[in-house]
Amino acid sequence: SQKIEQNSEALNIQEGKTATLTCNYTNYSPAYLQWYRQDPGRGPVFLLLIRENEKEKRKERLKVTFDTTLKQSLFHITASQPADSATYLCALSPSGSARQLTFGSGTQLTVLP
Amino acid sequence: SAVISQKPSRDICQRGTSLTIQCQVDSQVTMMFWYRQQPGQSLTLIATANQGSEATYESGFVIDKFPISRPNLTFSTLTVSNMSPEDSSIYLCSVATGTGSEKLFFGSGTQLSVL
Numbered sequence: 001s002q003k004i005e006q007n008s009e010a011l012n013i014q015e016g017k018t019a020t021l022t023c024n025y026t027n028y029s030p031a032y033l034q035w036y037r038q039d040p041g042r043g044p045v046f047l048l049l050i051r052e053n054e055k056e057k058r059k060e061r062l063k064v065t066f067d068t069t070l071k072q073s074l075f076h077i078t079a080s081q082p083a084d085s086a087t088y089l090c091a092l093s094p095s096g097s098a099r100q101l102t103f104g105s106g107t108q109l110t111v112l113p
Numbered sequence: 114s115a116v117i118s119q120k121p122s123r124d125i126c127q128r129g130t131s132l133t134i135q136c137q138v139d140s141q142v143t144m145m146f147w148y149r150q151q152p153g154q155s156l157t158l159i160a161t162a163n164q165g166s167e168a169t170y171e172s173g174f175v176i177d178k179f180p181i182s183r184p185n186l187t188f189s190t191l192t193v194s195n196m197s198p199e200d201s202s203i204y205l206c207s208v209a210t211g212t213g214s215e216k217l218f219f220g221s222g223t224q225l226s227v228l
Contacts, residue, residue, distance in 0.1 A: 004155075032215065043117075043205050043219025044156070089155070098144060098209035098217055099169075103155040 002027040004104040006090060012110045013080055021075040021107045023090035028102075030092035033066055033073050038087045038106065047088075048075075080111045115140055119206050119220030126196055126227050133192045134223045136206030141186035144209035147179070150222070151202045159204075162189040196227045 005024045013019050023033070032051045036044035050057045050066045050073070057064045063076040077084050087106040094100055116139040126132050136145070145162040159179055160168040168181035183189045193200055206220040 034216070036217075041221070041224070043119075043207070043222050044217070046216045046218065049215060093215070096213055096215060098215055099146065099158070099161055101158075101217065105153070105155040 002102070004028075004090065004092065004102060006088075006104040007107040008105075010108040010110065012112060015081060015111055015113050017080055019077040019080045019084065019109055019111070021088050021090075021109065023073040023075065023104055025071050025092060028071070028092060029094055030068075031095055033064075033090060033092045034101070035062075035064060035073075035075050036089040036091060036103075038089060044089055077109075082111045082113050085110045115142060115208050115210050115218045117206055117208060117218060117220035119223060121223055122221060123224035124226070126225065128197055128227060130196055131192055131194045132196065132225060133190050134204055134206070136189045136191070136220055138187045138208055142208040142210060143186070144214055145183065145189050146207045146209070146217070147181065147189070147191045148205040148207055148219075149202050150205060156205065159191070162191075193225065196225075198227045201225055201227045 003026045007022050034049045035047045038044040048057055048064045050064050061078045065074045087108045089103050089106040091101045091103045118137040120135050147159040148156045149159055150156050158171050159174045160170040162168050162181050162183040164183045164186050178194055180192045204223045207217045
């Protein structure tokens with residue numbers, strides 16, 4: 001069956017360090033993969049999209065890699081700040097349709113001052 | 114991008130009653146979705162709200178339980194009918210925008226507790 005797995009445990013890191021979150025998937029051939037941020041009591045906020053033919057994408061302090069051989073995406077936050085504390089969700093779609101977007105359960109990141 | 118207003122933000126309801134959640138978008142959008150997020154779990158798509166026609170429901174969700182209206186391209190409602198404690202969850206309205214309509218924008222969600 002199709003499955004998306006993110007770091008099952010919460011991740012705590014020290015301010016200034018790089019946070020690395022993992023998204024693994026099985027039995028998918030995604031056309032693209034997305035990362036979202038969700039704060040308590042809020043809906044998810046789109047961060048980055050990376051396509052199947054792209055290896056890496058960057059946006060300010062964020063970097064996403066996509067390895068279709070390993071069936072894995074890594075999400076990095078460099079120079080992390082306490083304001084980066086949130087739950088991060090990966091989501092993937094086998095086609096170009098947002099309707100087929102499937103979400104992982106998320107990784108809760110806490111950046112300690 | 115899109116700004117989505119969703120209300121109510123939270124509610125506590127009695128078993129057997131119904132709650133209607135409203136979603137207003139600041140621009141016309143073609144694709145509008147309703148999601149459920151149960152505690153500690155990922156988002157699950159309930160249905161796609163289609164303007165002028167019946168919603169398209171995902172496996173495990175039925176119209177009698179989750180009737181949806183979409184009278185125009187900026188507004189939709191989701192009703193949770195005949196509620197039970199198992200319906201306690203966060204319900205989220207979402208729209209797809211951008212090139213290829215690949216990115217989702219979400220409302221703040223409705224935290225529903227059923228007693």
